[in-house]
Amino acid sequence: MGEPIRILIADDHPLFREGVSHSLASEPEFSIVGEAASGEEALQLARDLLPDVVLLDIAMPGWGGLLAAEKIATACPASKIVMLTVFEDQDKLLAAFKAGARAYVLKGVSARELVSVVCGAAQGEIYVSPSLAAGILVALTRGRPADPLEELTEREREILTRVGQGLTNREIGDRLHLSEKTIKHYITNILQKLQVRSRVEAALIAARLAPRGPLAKREPGH
Secondary structure (H helix, E strand, O other), X not given: OOOOEEEEEEOOOHHHHHHHHHHHHOOOOEEEEEEEOOHHHHHHHHHHHOOOEEEEOOOOOOOHHHHHHHHHHHHOOOOEEEEEEOOOOHHHHHHHHHHOEEEEEEOOOOHHHHHXXXXXXXXXXXXXXXXXXXXXXXXXXXXXXXOHHHHOOHHHHHHHHHHHOOOOXXXXXXXXXXXXXXXXXXXXXXHHHHOOOOHHHHHHHHHHHOOOOOOOOOOOOO
């Protein structure tokens, strides 16, 4: 058996949070490393603990789960975010995935199904509660930007620029003061967003779609 999946749980309702924590902690493949009651606390703990999976409620005091998801996805790209919420709302679901979530689970889910979702998320799988799945597929198909570069965050665009310059993950990490493992996770996200299989294809798309934009190399003297 490998290392346990390290989980951070963020929900402002102590009874629910403790119930989820107790349920997941009973599974030998899980380790609950922290609990938070707000988005701000979730970000701080995510930075300190670097969990494999972060379970986030949407309706929390302060930032709330959506803003927390965006900040955690940026600060800790190796952590997979699972939204666990009562909101059976397509707009919130879309916002959650745009913020960086990998799964959107309704709180009525069974303990066994939640275990399955967390395991899948830790391995990079995407999950949407079945009652919302059909609607999200239609919305994503209809709303996909013509330019896939629009889906990249500022940090991802910066890393893609370095990829286009031919730098290795280690060299990119050295320049941006990030670990080689973190850069690898960023590049995995970039390839998924651009729907390509290699960093070479990603760099070619960047050059073709934005030849004069911030991803392009500057000519000497410009």
